[in-house]
Amino acid sequence: MTRLVLMGPPGAGKGTQAVFLAASLAVPHISTGDIFRANVSEGTPLGLEAKRFMDAGEYVPDSVTNAMVRDRIAADDAATGFVLDGYPRTTDQVGELGDMLSASGHQLDHVVELIVDTDEVVQRLIERSRIQGRADDTEDVIRRRLEIYFEQTAPLTELYATQGLLVQVDGMGDVNDVTARLLAALGA
Ligand code: ADP
Numbered sequence: 607m608t609r610l611v612l613m614g615p616p617g618a619g620k621g622t623q624a625v626f627l628a629a630s631l632a633v634p635h636i637s638t639g640d641i642f643r644a645n646v647s648e649g650t651p652l653g654l655e656a657k658r659f660m661d662a663g664e665y666v667p668d669s670v671t672n673a674m675v676r677d678r679i680a681a682d683d684a685a686t687g688f689v690l691d692g693y694p695r696t697t698d699q700v701g702e703l704g705d706m707l708s709a710s711g712h713q714l715d716h717v718v719e720l721i722v723d724t725d726e727v728v729q730r731l732i733e734r735s736r737i738q739g740r741a742d743d744t745e746d747v748i749r750r751r752l753e754i755y756f757e758q759t760a761p762l763t764e765l766y767a768t769q770g771l772l773v774q775v776d777g778m779g780d781v782n783d784v785t786a787r788l789l790a791a792l793g794a
Pocket of ligand 1: 692
């Protein structure tokens with residue numbers, strides 16, 4: 607029974623770590639980026655709407671993103687918890703998530719922030735774009751995504767810190783070492 611948010615800049619390895627964490631906590635991994643990408647490739651109305659923002663490295667509007675997450679965390683498999691990856695990313699989303707959870711008498715257990723070196727993540731993202739060919743992994747778009755992250759999302763951790771929920775973990779180095787640090791920090 608764990609409700610966890612995983613934060614960190616693009617390229618911090620959130621997706622990779624979120625999969626491990628979700629498996630060891632036996633809760634679903636909910637990645638807003640993955641859900642958007644699945645909708646884009648299936649050509650759903652949500653995908654068509656999200657695509658132009660994603661391709662530019664911009665955030666999809668809060669109204670769209672919030673409604674999607676509201677649906678997803680209301681699903682049966684998320685009743686006992688989740689690892690949220692890529693949400694919340696704005697002040698509005700933080701408020702919405704709080705409302706969604708309190709409506710069902712729940713609250714977050716931890717907000718984990720992966721701390722990484724910015725130059726290193728730019729290199730990782732450029733490398734990933736060569737391998738996966740993601741449309742939003744071109745150098746200009748990568749810069750834009752990082753800029754928006756540090757402007758809009760990184761400051762949100764302060765709010766969670768004042769609530770005593772924030773756990774900061776060093777995200778540099780070997781993937782398995784980072785997982786071990788995360789599990790240790792969560793006491794899992
Ligand atoms: P990354 O963390 O590498 O930027 P993600 O896979 O988490 O990538 O997200 C890819 C894109 O999906 C984002 O750049 C954004 O356009 C959109 N997106 C994902 N999550 C959100 C969110 N919570 N709010 C708004 N847009 C989002």
